[in-house]
Amino acid sequence: MLALYLRDLKLSVRAGGSALIGVLFFLCVVTVIPFAVGPDLALLARIAAGVVWIGALLATLIGLERLFQGERDDGSLDLLRMQETPLVLTVFIKCLAHWTASVLPLVILSPVMGLLMNMSANAMAATALTLLVGSPAISFIGAAGAAITVSLPRGGLLVPVLILPLAIPVLIFGVSASYAAVTEPQPFLPPFLILAALTLFFAVIGPAAAALALRQAED
């Protein structure tokens, strides 16, 4: 399992992997917003947490299609299916590797993006924390979408469409917690705890559904 984790990490940070592209896409999204809504700093600070979360969400969704595509192309998906290790566990490890390589850089870079959006230090810390806790949820449930579309020729385009309805609650609670940390009367802990609960919930459902879908996609 550790071997699979390290292998996925190494593959992601190479040229063909999605780690660097995800970061660049995150940068693109957050940079384009101020051009679109204008340079009014107060407005940017008001929408900053939401914009950073949207950028992270979209960058994660873009990178998810490559979760199983590489394995399918060179045939190692069949090898993974034939292992003694349960497929659910294998998918879970792959999700963790994907999160570490592709999503953790986004979380670490989110304060820098917050600078572009005129976020206060408290807001930056809160956004980074909520992203840290909530982004694994998107990775896990995104794995289910990636597994469902793995055998489709243009399946990559379908993954965001399928996963977005399920990722919206993560977005809602993540942004709610980020805003609550800087806006006085709003409570921070309830949405934050629900966010953590969503991550744990999707950590079970995502790999289970993905393993089921990978078994069905045998061709």
Add this chain to the structure above:
Amino acid sequence: MRDQRSKPGLFSGLANPTRFLSLSGRVLPFMTGITLLLFAFGLYLCFSTEADYQQGDTVRIMYVHVPAAWLSMMCYMVMAVAALGTLVWRHPLADVAHKAAAPIGAAFTFLALLTGSLWGKPMWGAWWVWDARLTSVFILFLMYLGIIALNRAVDDPGRAARLASILILVGVVNIPIIKFSVDWWNTLHQPASVMRLDGPAIDPEFLRPLAVMALAYTFAFFTMHLVAMRNEIFRRRVAAMRKVAANRAGRKAAVQPVKEGR
């Protein structure tokens, strides 16, 4: 030797498409008739009952909006049961059932959103608000569209059905969220007034047309679902016949040049 065959149960008996087609063909005219009668009676009740003292005549939108919302959730539960049938029992008509139900469910959800919006403008002053109930029903609508997109993206109908089943079952968690969203969050949308542990909170004067319309919508759903399933079975048969015809034409074309070249 004693005859070892056992009689097929209700659902396994329906697994034969021809048997399903003949059964549904016999049931369909009655279902259509009952649906039309229920709608006629329901619409008569909608317009003949009293108006609300506070909302006036706009309360009548409730008789169109609420059953549509109920049906959108019920359709998803029907699809979830069919998805279980595909994955667990490999029932051949379960594939057809949830594929046929998806556009119908999407239509009911869209109708609920549209009529709700038309009701919200006079009541709340806004066409749309992002409160918990409206957001979760909108998410349901997106899920329906995703399922329809997935069904169209995969060529092999068997694999499409299995993948769509997984997607349906992952998304079924949204249904309780929709139902309880008005209790869990402070929403602008009306809290539960009919399906409550304490019983309905609305006056029987309004409950009667609502119940009749809900029954009419339910019959309409099942009628349309049966028609859609029959169409899907016919569609697959046409596709199979086309493949057989293409195979035959290919063989004929392969045979001809040998004869002419002699």
